[in-house]
Amino acid sequence: MQYQWYPGHMTKAKRQMQEDIKLVDLVVELVDARIPVSSHNPDIDELGKQKSRLVLLNKADLADEAKNQAWCEYYKAQGSYAVRLDARNRGGMKAVQAVIQEACKEKIEKNRRRGILNRPVRAMVVGIPNVGKSTFINSFAGKACAKTGNKPGVTKGKQWIRLNKQVELLDTPGILWPKFEDQTIGLHLAWIGSIKDELLNKEEMAVELIGELQNSYPGILEGRYGISEETEPVAVFEALAQNRNCLKKGGGLDYGKAAALLLDEFRSGKLGRITVEAPPAAG
Ligand code: G4P
Numbered sequence: 001m002q003y004q005w006y007p008g009h010m011t012k013a014k015r016q017m018q019e020d021i022k023l024v025d026l027v028v029e030l031v032d033a034r035i036p037v038s039s040h041n042p043d044i045d046e047l048g049k050q051k052s053r054l055v056l057l058n059k060a061d062l063a064d065e066a067k068n069q070a071w072c073e074y075y076k077a078q079g080s081y082a083v084r085l086d087a088r089n090r091g092g093m094k095a096v097q098a099v100i101q102e103a104c105k106e107k108i109e110k111n112r113r114r115g116i117l118n119r120p121v122r123a124m125v126v127g128i129p130n131v132g133k134s135t136f137i138n139s140f141a142g143k144a145c146a147k148t149g150n151k152p153g154v155t156k157g158k159q160w161i162r163l164n165k166q167v168e169l170l171d172t173p174g175i176l177w178p179k180f181e182d183q184t185i186g187l188h189l190a191w192i193g194s195i196k197d198e199l200l201n202k203e204e205m206a207v208e209l210i211g212e213l214q215n216s217y218p219g220i221l222e223g224r225y226g227i228s229e230e231t232e233p234v235a236v237f238e239a240l241a242q243n244r245n246c247l248k249k250g251g252g253l254d255y256g257k258a259a260a261l262l263l264d265e266f267r268s269g270k271l272g273r274i275t276v277e278a279p280p281a282a283g
Contacts (some may be wrong), residue, residue, distance in 0.1 A: 030127035033063035074279035126174035133173035206259035
């Protein structure tokens with residue numbers, strides 16, 4: 001199974017981001033908490049290397065809480081700020097606000113020393129499609145925030161959302177295209193629904209997911225579907241199709257339907273909070 005992306009979009013998006021990044025002090029990168037490695041595009045490390053960095057481990061509500069914590073520790077050890085988040089929940093935004101302030105404190109202090117007191121720090125949100133960028137911007141900005149734009153010195157057309165006296169956010173997020181020479185990354189992106197299902201072999205994806213769950217979350221398939229996990233993934237898949245009555249009209253098991261069901265239950269959290277990618281071990 002081969003996963004492909006569209007180079008035309010990629011080049012344009014990257015060029016736009018190179019321009020936008022010049023305007024900001026802080027890069028806020030959203031990754032998907034279930035697959036923080038695969039949902040991170042390493043280009044941003046190069047593009048944002050002069051900037052403060054904040055990683056938002058988004059959709060943390062769908063991910064394993066122990067691994068969310070481990071990931072936050074990992075990012076901090078790497079010198080990035082990190083917060084785990086459910087971007088749909090406005091209640092979580094205070095913590096983000098506080099961390100942004102912290103991440104930009106050197107810049108604020110530098111401005112203060114130069115006698116510049118009223119210049120807000122500027123941030124932009126980046127991430128791969130569907131990771132929750134728009135949801136985050138809406139929750140974070142809320143209704144109270146005024147949009148500002150087309151000020152002298154600001155690139156024409158850029159809209160900034162004034163969050164408070166100290167922070168402004170670029171209202172259009174930067175889209176990073178997933179990068180995957182490595183097919184495992186493609187597979188993980190496909191599991192969370194970041195690649196159009198029509199392009200993929202869902203049955204193959206489902207069998208691979210079963211293998212992963214058998215290894216990393218033993219008991220989860222048995223608990224949900226009442227099927228034995230003590231066999232090969234393909235046999236587990238067959239049992240699942242049977243258990244959930246996924247049948248073709250003319251008779252026989254409907255594997256397409258069974259695959260769609262498993263993937264949907266994984267993506268929506270019905271299977272439980274699952275993180276596929278753990279942080280590299282310390283040391
Ligand atoms: P994008 O701008 O990065 O492309 O992502 P967007 O905000 O559009 O979010 C994509 C989907 O993810 C949305 O679902 C949104 O509600 C959901 N989402 C965003 N943040 C979180 C989170 O922290 N937790 C959970 N569980 N979901 C989140 P949608 O529009 O309903 O699409 P879909 O769910 O039908 O695919």
